[in-house]
Structure formats: structure tokens, C-alpha cells
Amino acid sequence: MTSHSTYAQYTVGEPVKDTQAPEGPVSERWDTRRFQAKLVNPANRRKHKVIVVGTGLAGGAAGATLAEQGYHVIQFCFQDSPRRAHSIAAQGGINAAKNYRNDGDSIHRLFYDTVKGGDFRARESNVHRLAQISVEIIDQCVAQGVPFAREYGGLLDTRSFGGVQVSRTFYARGQTGQQLLLGAYQALSRQIASGGVEMHARTEMLDLIMVDGRARGIVARDLVTGKIDTYFADAVVLASGGYGNVFYLSTNAMNSNATAIWRAHRRGAYFANPCFTQIHPTCIPRSGDHQSKLTLMSESLRNDGRIWVPKAKGDNRPAAEIPEEERDYYLERIYPSFGNLVPRDIASRAAKNVCDEGRGVGPGGQGVYLDFADAIKRMGRKAVEAKYGNLFDMYARITAENPYETPMRIYPAIHYTMGGLWVDYDLQTSIPGLFAVGEANFSDHGANRLGASALMQGLADGYFVLPSTINDYLARNPHKDEVDDTHPASVAVVNETKDRLAKLLAVDGDRTPDSFHREIGELVWEFCGMARTDEGLRKALDRIPQIREEFWARIKVPGSGEEFNQSLEKANRVVDYLELAELMCLDALHRSESCGGHFREESQTPDGEAARKDEEFSYAAAWEFTETGASPVLHKEQLTFEYVHPTQRSYA
Amino acid sequence: MARSFWDSTVGKKIVMGVTGLIMIGYLVVHMMGNAKIFFGADDFNEYGHWLRVVGEPFLHRMWGLWIARVVLLTSVILHAVCAYQLSRRDIKARPQKYVHKKARMSYATRTMRWGGVILGLFIVWHILDLTTGTVHPDGFEDGKPYQNVVDTFSTWYGNVIYIVAMLAMGMHVRHGFWSAAQTIGVGSRTRERVLKATANGLALILTVGFISVPVAVMTGVVS
Amino acid sequence: MKLNLRVWRQKNAETDGAMASYELDGISPDMSFLEMLDTLNEELIVSGEEPVAFDHDCREGICGACSLVINGDAHGPERTTTCQLHMRSFQDGDTIDIEPWRASAFPVIKDLVVDRTAFDRVIQAGGFITAPTGAAPEAHATPVPKPDADLAFEHAECIGCGACVAACPNGAAMLFTSAKVNHLNVLPQGAPERETRVLDMVAQMDEEGFGGCTLAGECATACPKGIPLMSITSMNKEWLRATRKSKR
Incomplete structure (x- = not known):
């Protein structure tokens, strides 16, 4: 067994550098890069194949756009249809610096807000490009028929979101993600029909094939027949989303998983900032041990709801019976100027603190009240219904409680991962020919993502960034020879994959894949969740190898590999969570500062705020895999801030 | 284009809707004509005679009637062929039934297929009975429709066949009229209530109107 | 809650399927319908049986993956997706029939999973x-x-x-x-x-x-x-x- 002491003793390797972002004024870098990038002759494009894994906003947009450009795209999703990727569940909206409100918004302000919101752990070049492209995304989506909310004059409506002071968020009721994804899916469908995209649904990538140090293909399993197949191309794009499901309970979809990025990491792609995970404060708490996932409710609820817990520990009275003077409106008490509207991470941690004190409400004491009684008194029930009706309905359906009469219960949950595969300005990972887009990469959000920015980044990467930068790679790296499944590199990876699955089936133990997933998830949530400590992380690092060992001794997967087998799918994903969790904890352990979504209890200001240590940690931590359970190598990418100068946040 | 129209399920449904509406129009006229029977044998027989000369002198004698017959026959055939083809397709599209069965659709909706078959058979009988007289119970006399009608409704089976068929017709019209409106795309949120009410009203009036004749014969109001 | 489930089991598209009965105890009314099936599957796996295959993903009513006919109703008795249906819509001791979508254009892949x-x-x-x-x-x-x-x-x-x-x-x-x-x-x-x-x-x-x-x-x-x-x-x-x- 590998003990934590060796895993935690990582070595520091050569610094890693983004060599693709041009020098010069930040606002000109994207133009410059596009001009410098070599192009592929349109007539030659159809001879180039590109593999795209995932069909969410980033993958769907990338696949459609690359095929429009003339490339032959081979695309994969594990869902039964590309339209079901989890981007579909995003509620709030999408940011764009259109300044339609004439309220002082600009590309520079969106850039500034995003760098600052990311707590100064993102690259300025990337973020500026994102802000620039945001404007084009809205145009593109409107042209595709995305039914954004509109005003009576027929123009697009916007709202302010996530504590920013400008109204730059475009939305389609509470289903913005769904509508944007349908736009990308329809564009993709057009390309599937025209033969530009070869779509493989219900097919899951299980490993990456590298030839001569370059990504040349993938191994994938047809989830219906169980057949393991190889696919080859000139470049591979991972758009497989984040790794929030390592926590077991998250707002991710049940099947969202980290296998594609983790397998790429094992093959040499650096994994950056894995400990940067985002917790959303307004989720519906778990109702019991059977809970399989958590549901998020829009943050907008905090605009009118008041958050409180009983002042006394273990006060089990129903909310209505707790008199006003025995309630603790803790956010209003601790942060008098921002009150219930403090940023996500602060609201989340405060909820955890009061629950840890034993003042939580609901089953297991893992919840706080979000009370609309005052809002109903002030605005009237009708107005509250008009504003939040659909959210109240959703809450009522899940909990069978009427939020108009009893306060809602909320609790934070994991819902986004800022970390991901390290990529350069071109979105290329440390493996030549392997690109990562959307939540799968680490690029734009630093240590914390602003509300309504995930959709923006996914579509920016997919529609605009990758299609420009991948040209350059394909033009500069004409492949010498075709690779097929007889190539030794391919045979080796296929055999490894088959062995892994065979091993999972052969253990025939007594524990289900879900039971291990739950165990690792609870461990990571406890020690690498909302608040992290040196001691706790070391405990987790001790425990993870033990769980892994137990997994390989006691896992039970019924059925065979040559059929539709959801237990096998699940077990194979858990294998990767058991390794990824370890890296997350190590990253969290090594970053002994607090920043954004990463809160180290040892590093806080006197009033309990996250205290960054810019001198020491102003870098992105890109980890290189060595061996399972063996300590990885850390490559630091130093971050420089020429335009937005680091300041400490304060919300008191 | 005609080909793709006919091949499409939507096109076939439109054919059914249009032919159905033609037949409903005919039913309304037919029912109003039937009402003449309450004004006595002379009135009714004269009306029967007029049907043969309608359109004169522009049309030759009987031509008006034959044009109507051709239109109706075409409608019935198209309606039936489409219904048959679509039904076969529908059954093929859902070959396996649910183990847990549940009846939810309105009675009128569920009985469209069998109701249609009953009506088809009824039309054949009705023509053989009162147009050609082939199966007429009691000495069919051409040009004496009043007497013929009284004869038919003086038999128990004549009444039973007729009344059952008219009830089926009522239900068929109830779903059919509304359905035809949706199929040819004239339904809308604002018209929904009017269409439903019209469908119900039409079905009721037609059913009562047609059934009033045998009832009148049975009760001796017409004899 | 104690339930008697009757679930459509079908190995693959080529074989015929049939309803199979399972008794399930200890179900909380707060569980979602799919969490109830998760519970069944956990029991089946531990006892060495193949779990019931069903499509599901987001479990918040938006991805459209879940697709069960419950007691003859698509998505069950409430007007919502299967994943948003909760066990409180049923009574202790109920018999619940669970079947896949039925249509020749949606052939069954396995158990309750169909090809859409x-x-x-x-x-x-x-x-x-x-x-x-x-x-x-x-x-x-x-x-x-x-x-x-x-x-x-x-x-x-x-x-x-x-x-x-x-x-x-x-x-x-x-x-x-x-x-x-x-x-x-x-x-x-x-x-x-x-x-x-x-x-x-x-x-x-x-x-x-x-x-x-x-x-x-x-x-x-x-x-x-x-x-x-x-x-x-x-x-x-x-x-x-x-x-x-x-x-x-």
C-alpha cells in the first residue's frame, strides 16, 4: 500500500509556460494569434479528421463548427443523444459584454470582473479573449433560433446576475443552458445530416491513443453492445465536462464523469488546479441516505429570501414556532452591508459553519432556512409568485413542503469545477494534438467562476477559439502516416482497457460501484469540500489508497462486458474518481492559501475571509501523472497581472 | 407533390378531414330534408322528387343528384381508404401493448375506428333499403319515399340498425369535426372553445334530428 | 414503505421480455422514483442478480433521459418527468408496474432502456x-x-x-x-x-x-x-x- 507520506511528497518539475499567447496589448492578442495561426487549405480540410469527445456546449459547438469548416469530425457522447449533455441543466444565463443597457458595461469590464471574480488565478490573455468573444456568441445563438427572453419592443432582455453591477446576462427563463445546447445540437445535427460529423452516441471514451508523442485517437466502448473500438484522427478534442461527480452528491448529472480527462492525464496531459471546485449555496438539501444527486435552485432566490438558523443548538421546533428573537440571520449579522447577497463561497461556508455548530435544520441538520415570509409581507404573495413561482414549484415537488408557508431549506452543493486539463492559449493540452474545451479545461475562471460565465466559456471555446487554433496545429503538423488498430500503440491501449474492464468483472466481491462512489464522495466532501485543512487533507490522503485497495478487492459488477451494462460503466468511472480524488486533495494540501472556491482554514483574514498568498501562490498548478498512487510532479505556470491588479476581496 | 401529399400521414389525415367535413355538410342537409317528413306524405314525396330535378334546367334531370352522389361516394371511399391505411400504420407503430392497461381517451375518440366501420356498413344498408329498395322489408315503391320510410321503421330491426348507427354517427362527428379542424390547421387557442362547442352541438343536433324520424314512426306521429 | 414492483425485464433487443416481480422494503416517501429503483438495483447487485437497466441522467427534469411507463402512464401519475416523481405519490403496499416506452420506432435495448x-x-x-x-x-x-x-x-x-x-x-x-x-x-x-x-x-x-x-x-x-x-x-x-x- 502506498502511504500518504510518499504521495504527498510531490516533486516540482520545470515550470510550464503558455507559449501561444502573443505579446502586446491584451486587447490585440486574439487578433494577433489568429493572424499568426497557419491555415489549412479549405480543399484539404476534409482529409483531416478530428475527434471530439462530448456534445455539450463546448463539444457540440466545436463539432458543428469544425465540420462547417470542412473537417471530418468523429464525435462521441455517452448519452443516447447529443442533446442530453449536462449543459442542458444550466439555469441562470449567459454573460456578454453587449452593453445593450448602456449601463457602463464593456469588454474590458467583463474581463476585469472575471479576473477579479476568479480571485486572480486565471490568465489575463485567456479571460480577455473570452470577454471579446462573448459578444459574438449572442449573435450566433440568436441566428440559430435560441429563444432568449425579449422585451416588448422585440429586443433582447438582460438581467444582472451573481452580484455584478451591470445587466449583462442574457437568459431564456430558467432554462438558458437547455436553449443554448439545443442551438448547438441543432447545428451539430445539420452537420451529421450532411455527413460532416460522424456521430457515435452511447459510446464512451475509455482511453487516449498516442503515437510518437501525439494524440492520434481514442479507445471507446459502445455502451449498447459493449464492443471496444478504436478511432483515429489528426487531433483529439476533449469536451467531456468537469469532475464534480467525484463528490458523489453534486448538481452534475448522474453519468457525468471524469474518465476522458483522467485517462488523458494518465497519458501525460497535465491536470491543473484540481482543488478549484465551486460550491453553490442554494441547493435543496439531501433528504436521506438514499439521495442520489442534488438539485440547484437559482441564486436569485437570495435577492428576496432571508437566510437563518435557530440561535440555540439542537432546536428542533418547526420554523414557525421559533420566535423572531431566537433566530440568527447570520449572513445579515456577519456581513451587514452585503447581507444575504454575499458571494457564493462565503454564503456556502457560513452555512457549513452554522451547521457544524449543530444549528442546522432539517434531516441530519444539514440545512439552513431561506425564508420568504418578509418578502411575502412586503411584496405580496402574488409578486413573489410571479418572480419565483417556478422555483417554488420545483422545491415543493421535491420536498413536499410549501415554501409560501414554511421557509425553504437550502444547503450548499458542488456544482462546477474550475480546475481541469491544463491548456495553453490555443486550448492545447501538454500533449500535442490533444485539446480540451469547456469545463474540461482549467483556462478561464481561475479559482472561482462568476455566475452565467460557464455557458459563455463553453460556447466561446467551441464556436470560436478552438476552430481557429486547431487549424494552426493541423497545418503545422501534417501527419506522416495513417494509424490503424494494428499499430502497437493502439494495441497496447486497447489491451489495457480490456484488461481493466475484465478485472472489474472478475473481482466478484460484495460491494456495489455506488457504495464506493458514495464513500469516496463523502470523504472528499468532508475534507476537500467547502473548507479544507492540512490535517483533514492528510487524513483523506491516508484513506484514499485504502478505499482504492478495498475497491479492487470487493467490487461487484454483475453481467458481462459484451452487453449493455450500467454497473460496469459506473464501476469504471469510480476507478478514475478514486485516483482523481487523491490529486484533488494533494493540490488542496499544497496550496496552503485560500482563494476563490478553495478555502484553507489556516489562511483567513481576521474577519474570516479567504486570504490569498499572492507572493507564494500566484501560479496555476499543473500536475503531471507518474503512476497510480505515486506522487505526481508539479509544474507551475506563473501568472502575471498587467491589467487587473490583485486586491483582497472584502464583503463585510 | 401530390405523391408526397398522399404518402404523408399528415396529408392523409388532411384528406380525411376534408372529406369528413364534406360528409358532415351533407348530413346537415340530409337531416333538414328528413324533417320534411313531419309535414306529411305530400311534402316529403315532393321533396324527394325535387332532389331528382335539382339544378334544372341548367343541369339535366338527375344530374344534380348524381353529382352529389359522386362527390359523396368519392368522399366515403377516400375517407375509408385513408382510415384503413392509417389504422394499419398506427397498429404497426405500436405493436406491443402495455401490460398495465389504462383507458383514458374520451369514448368518442376511442370509438372512431369501429364507429367508422359501423357507419360504412350502415351506409350500404341504408342505400339498399331506401334508395335501391333491394333489402326493403315490404314492397319498395320508387317515388314514394314517405311510405318506404314508414315501412322501414315499422320493423324492429330497421329501428335498431338505424338508431345504433345514428348514435355512432353522433360520436364520430363529435370527435371528427373537431379533429378535422385541427388537422386542416384552423384550430387555435382562441377558437378552441368555439370548435369544441360546435362539434358537440353538431353531433347532438344531427343525432337527435336523425333519430327523431324512427321515433316519430314508432310513436305514430308519422304513419 | 413496502412495495411490490413488477418490472419489464428484457436481456436485449433480440430476446423477448417479460414482467418480473420484486418485493422492496424500507422505501422512504421522500425518495425519488429513480432512487427507489437505485435501492432495488443495489439489492440486486449484492445478491448477484443483474440490476434493472434504465435511462437517467440529470435527475432534475431537463435532460429528457428518463423514460418509464409507470402503472400505464408515461412518467407516472404526476405531470413531470420520472426523475422528479417521488414515492410519496404512492401508498405503502402498492403494486407498481414499470414498463419501457412502447413504440416500434423506439426498440427496446435492454429492460427499460429504449433507442430514441x-x-x-x-x-x-x-x-x-x-x-x-x-x-x-x-x-x-x-x-x-x-x-x-x-x-x-x-x-x-x-x-x-x-x-x-x-x-x-x-x-x-x-x-x-x-x-x-x-x-x-x-x-x-x-x-x-x-x-x-x-x-x-x-x-x-x-x-x-x-x-x-x-x-x-x-x-x-x-x-x-x-x-x-x-x-x-x-x-x-x-x-x-x-x-x-x-x-x-
Whole structure:
């Protein structure tokens, strides 16, 4: 067994550098890069194949756009249809610096807000490009028929979101993600029909094939027949989303998983900032041990709801019976100027603190009240219904409680991962020919993502960034020879994959894949969740190898590999969570500062705020895999801030 | 284009809707004509005679009637062929039934297929009975429709066949009229209530109107 | 709660299936329906039996993956997706029948999992607006009247779950197809392809072997997103209009 002491003793390797972002004024870098990038002759494009894994906003947009450009795209999703990727569940909206409100918004302000919101752990070049492209995304989506909310004059409506002071968020009721994804899916469908995209649904990538140090293909399993197949191309794009499901309970979809990025990491792609995970404060708490996932409710609820817990520990009275003077409106008490509207991470941690004190409400004491009684008194029930009706309905359906009469219960949950595969300005990972887009990469959000920015980044990467930068790679790296499944590199990876699955089936133990997933998830949530400590992380690092060992001794997967087998799918994903969790904890352990979504209890200001240590940690931590359970190598990418100068946040 | 129209399920449904509406129009006229029977044998027989000369002198004698017959026959055939083809397709599209069965659709909706078959058979009988007289119970006399009608409704089976068929017709019209409106795309949120009410009203009036004749014969109001 | 489940078990598309009975105890009324099935599956795995296969993903009612017919109702007794149905909608001691979507265009893959790719092909036939990336005009160049935008959104809410097909006595996909057609056809951006879109999508829908519409209305009753039956009327109108105008 590998003990934590060796895993935690990582070595520091050569610094890693983004060599693709041009020098010069930040606002000109994207133009410059596009001009410098070599192009592929349109007539030659159809001879180039590109593999795209995932069909969410980033993958769907990338696949459609690359095929429009003339490339032959081979695309994969594990869902039964590309339209079901989890981007579909995003509620709030999408940011764009259109300044339609004439309220002082600009590309520079969106850039500034995003760098600052990311707590100064993102690259300025990337973020500026994102802000620039945001404007084009809205145009593109409107042209595709995305039914954004509109005003009576027929123009697009916007709202302010996530504590920013400008109204730059475009939305389609509470289903913005769904509508944007349908736009990308329809564009993709057009390309599937025209033969530009070869779509493989219900097919899951299980490993990456590298030839001569370059990504040349993938191994994938047809989830219906169980057949393991190889696919080859000139470049591979991972758009497989984040790794929030390592926590077991998250707002991710049940099947969202980290296998594609983790397998790429094992093959040499650096994994950056894995400990940067985002917790959303307004989720519906778990109702019991059977809970399989958590549901998020829009943050907008905090605009009118008041958050409180009983002042006394273990006060089990129903909310209505707790008199006003025995309630603790803790956010209003601790942060008098921002009150219930403090940023996500602060609201989340405060909820955890009061629950840890034993003042939580609901089953297991893992919840706080979000009370609309005052809002109903002030605005009237009708107005509250008009504003939040659909959210109240959703809450009522899940909990069978009427939020108009009893306060809602909320609790934070994991819902986004800022970390991901390290990529350069071109979105290329440390493996030549392997690109990562959307939540799968680490690029734009630093240590914390602003509300309504995930959709923006996914579509920016997919529609605009990758299609420009991948040209350059394909033009500069004409492949010498075709690779097929007889190539030794391919045979080796296929055999490894088959062995892994065979091993999972052969253990025939007594524990289900879900039971291990739950165990690792609870461990990571406890020690690498909302608040992290040196001691706790070391405990987790001790425990993870033990769980892994137990997994390989006691896992039970019924059925065979040559059929539709959801237990096998699940077990194979858990294998990767058991390794990824370890890296997350190590990253969290090594970053002994607090920043954004990463809160180290040892590093806080006197009033309990996250205290960054810019001198020491102003870098992105890109980890290189060595061996399972063996300590990885850390490559630091130093971050420089020429335009937005680091300041400490304060919300008191 | 005609080909793709006919091949499409939507096109076939439109054919059914249009032919159905033609037949409903005919039913309304037919029912109003039937009402003449309450004004006595002379009135009714004269009306029967007029049907043969309608359109004169522009049309030759009987031509008006034959044009109507051709239109109706075409409608019935198209309606039936489409219904048959679509039904076969529908059954093929859902070959396996649910183990847990549940009846939810309105009675009128569920009985469209069998109701249609009953009506088809009824039309054949009705023509053989009162147009050609082939199966007429009691000495069919051409040009004496009043007497013929009284004869038919003086038999128990004549009444039973007729009344059952008219009830089926009522239900068929109830779903059919509304359905035809949706199929040819004239339904809308604002018209929904009017269409439903019209469908119900039409079905009721037609059913009562047609059934009033045998009832009148049975009760001796017409004899 | 104690339940008696009767679940459709079918090894794969080639073999015949049948209902199998399972007794399940210790179910909490707060569980979602799928969490109840998770519980069953955990028990089955530990006892060495194959768990029941069913499609599910987001479990928040938006991805459209879940697809169970529960006691004869697509998505069960409440108007929602299966994943948002909770066990409190049932009584202790109930017998619950769980079956897959039934339609020849949705063949069973395994147990409760069906193949819904026919829907994807209907979209591929024309359920898009041709707007290549980068070619889009400024978003405010074409104002869209709010009622039109709202109407488009209402139809665009369709999650493509297939409950409409499952509930339809004819296995018809008219509600799905009409939702998709109307979403794009009411917008000015969708106008240039308005005729070809509806003709091609309806033709593909027929090609896939879905049944015809008898306006039974079961689809709209089952739809978890409340797509109205009137959607079909609008598509019929579009189709007729396109047939008249079509230059093909």
C-alpha cells in the first residue's frame, strides 16, 4: 500500500509556460494569434479528421463548427443523444459584454470582473479573449433560433446576475443552458445530416491513443453492445465536462464523469488546479441516505429570501414556532452591508459553519432556512409568485413542503469545477494534438467562476477559439502516416482497457460501484469540500489508497462486458474518481492559501475571509501523472497581472 | 407533390378531414330534408322528387343528384381508404401493448375506428333499403319515399340498425369535426372553445334530428 | 414503505421480455422514483442478480433521459418527468408496474432502456436553422416580437423524452415534431427554411415508422413540459402552407 507520506511528497518539475499567447496589448492578442495561426487549405480540410469527445456546449459547438469548416469530425457522447449533455441543466444565463443597457458595461469590464471574480488565478490573455468573444456568441445563438427572453419592443432582455453591477446576462427563463445546447445540437445535427460529423452516441471514451508523442485517437466502448473500438484522427478534442461527480452528491448529472480527462492525464496531459471546485449555496438539501444527486435552485432566490438558523443548538421546533428573537440571520449579522447577497463561497461556508455548530435544520441538520415570509409581507404573495413561482414549484415537488408557508431549506452543493486539463492559449493540452474545451479545461475562471460565465466559456471555446487554433496545429503538423488498430500503440491501449474492464468483472466481491462512489464522495466532501485543512487533507490522503485497495478487492459488477451494462460503466468511472480524488486533495494540501472556491482554514483574514498568498501562490498548478498512487510532479505556470491588479476581496 | 401529399400521414389525415367535413355538410342537409317528413306524405314525396330535378334546367334531370352522389361516394371511399391505411400504420407503430392497461381517451375518440366501420356498413344498408329498395322489408315503391320510410321503421330491426348507427354517427362527428379542424390547421387557442362547442352541438343536433324520424314512426306521429 | 414492483425485464433487443416481480422494503416517501429503483438495483447487485437497466441522467427534469411507463402512464401519475416523481405519490403496499416506452420506432435495448435515435434523425432532417458559425448578424438586427419569442420558447421547452410517443395509442411523434417545427418556424430567423423544414421533418417522422395522429390528446396529457396539443394543429397548418408553396 502506498502511504500518504510518499504521495504527498510531490516533486516540482520545470515550470510550464503558455507559449501561444502573443505579446502586446491584451486587447490585440486574439487578433494577433489568429493572424499568426497557419491555415489549412479549405480543399484539404476534409482529409483531416478530428475527434471530439462530448456534445455539450463546448463539444457540440466545436463539432458543428469544425465540420462547417470542412473537417471530418468523429464525435462521441455517452448519452443516447447529443442533446442530453449536462449543459442542458444550466439555469441562470449567459454573460456578454453587449452593453445593450448602456449601463457602463464593456469588454474590458467583463474581463476585469472575471479576473477579479476568479480571485486572480486565471490568465489575463485567456479571460480577455473570452470577454471579446462573448459578444459574438449572442449573435450566433440568436441566428440559430435560441429563444432568449425579449422585451416588448422585440429586443433582447438582460438581467444582472451573481452580484455584478451591470445587466449583462442574457437568459431564456430558467432554462438558458437547455436553449443554448439545443442551438448547438441543432447545428451539430445539420452537420451529421450532411455527413460532416460522424456521430457515435452511447459510446464512451475509455482511453487516449498516442503515437510518437501525439494524440492520434481514442479507445471507446459502445455502451449498447459493449464492443471496444478504436478511432483515429489528426487531433483529439476533449469536451467531456468537469469532475464534480467525484463528490458523489453534486448538481452534475448522474453519468457525468471524469474518465476522458483522467485517462488523458494518465497519458501525460497535465491536470491543473484540481482543488478549484465551486460550491453553490442554494441547493435543496439531501433528504436521506438514499439521495442520489442534488438539485440547484437559482441564486436569485437570495435577492428576496432571508437566510437563518435557530440561535440555540439542537432546536428542533418547526420554523414557525421559533420566535423572531431566537433566530440568527447570520449572513445579515456577519456581513451587514452585503447581507444575504454575499458571494457564493462565503454564503456556502457560513452555512457549513452554522451547521457544524449543530444549528442546522432539517434531516441530519444539514440545512439552513431561506425564508420568504418578509418578502411575502412586503411584496405580496402574488409578486413573489410571479418572480419565483417556478422555483417554488420545483422545491415543493421535491420536498413536499410549501415554501409560501414554511421557509425553504437550502444547503450548499458542488456544482462546477474550475480546475481541469491544463491548456495553453490555443486550448492545447501538454500533449500535442490533444485539446480540451469547456469545463474540461482549467483556462478561464481561475479559482472561482462568476455566475452565467460557464455557458459563455463553453460556447466561446467551441464556436470560436478552438476552430481557429486547431487549424494552426493541423497545418503545422501534417501527419506522416495513417494509424490503424494494428499499430502497437493502439494495441497496447486497447489491451489495457480490456484488461481493466475484465478485472472489474472478475473481482466478484460484495460491494456495489455506488457504495464506493458514495464513500469516496463523502470523504472528499468532508475534507476537500467547502473548507479544507492540512490535517483533514492528510487524513483523506491516508484513506484514499485504502478505499482504492478495498475497491479492487470487493467490487461487484454483475453481467458481462459484451452487453449493455450500467454497473460496469459506473464501476469504471469510480476507478478514475478514486485516483482523481487523491490529486484533488494533494493540490488542496499544497496550496496552503485560500482563494476563490478553495478555502484553507489556516489562511483567513481576521474577519474570516479567504486570504490569498499572492507572493507564494500566484501560479496555476499543473500536475503531471507518474503512476497510480505515486506522487505526481508539479509544474507551475506563473501568472502575471498587467491589467487587473490583485486586491483582497472584502464583503463585510 | 401530390405523391408526397398522399404518402404523408399528415396529408392523409388532411384528406380525411376534408372529406369528413364534406360528409358532415351533407348530413346537415340530409337531416333538414328528413324533417320534411313531419309535414306529411305530400311534402316529403315532393321533396324527394325535387332532389331528382335539382339544378334544372341548367343541369339535366338527375344530374344534380348524381353529382352529389359522386362527390359523396368519392368522399366515403377516400375517407375509408385513408382510415384503413392509417389504422394499419398506427397498429404497426405500436405493436406491443402495455401490460398495465389504462383507458383514458374520451369514448368518442376511442370509438372512431369501429364507429367508422359501423357507419360504412350502415351506409350500404341504408342505400339498399331506401334508395335501391333491394333489402326493403315490404314492397319498395320508387317515388314514394314517405311510405318506404314508414315501412322501414315499422320493423324492429330497421329501428335498431338505424338508431345504433345514428348514435355512432353522433360520436364520430363529435370527435371528427373537431379533429378535422385541427388537422386542416384552423384550430387555435382562441377558437378552441368555439370548435369544441360546435362539434358537440353538431353531433347532438344531427343525432337527435336523425333519430327523431324512427321515433316519430314508432310513436305514430308519422304513419 | 413496502412495495411490490413488477418490472419489464428484457436481456436485449433480440430476446423477448417479460414482467418480473420484486418485493422492496424500507422505501422512504421522500425518495425519488429513480432512487427507489437505485435501492432495488443495489439489492440486486449484492445478491448477484443483474440490476434493472434504465435511462437517467440529470435527475432534475431537463435532460429528457428518463423514460418509464409507470402503472400505464408515461412518467407516472404526476405531470413531470420520472426523475422528479417521488414515492410519496404512492401508498405503502402498492403494486407498481414499470414498463419501457412502447413504440416500434423506439426498440427496446435492454429492460427499460429504449433507442430514441429516431428523434435525432427527425431533427437532422430539418430541425435547425442554417447559421454557420461566424456568419451571424448583430443580435439586435432583427427584433422579434415578444409574443413570438415566448411562443417559440414554449415549444423549445420540449426535452425530447419521448413520453408523447409512449403515451400515444398510435405511437405517433406528432407532438415532438410539432414542438420542434414550431419553435423554429415562428421566429424570423427560421423563416427562410420554413417550408422545407416542416416538409422534411414530417417526412422523416413518417420514415421512422411512427404512427399517425388521431388527435387522441394522450401526448399532451403525458408531456412533462406541457407542450399543448394545439402545437400539432399549428404544424398541420405549416405543413399545408408549405405544401401549397413548395417548389419541389
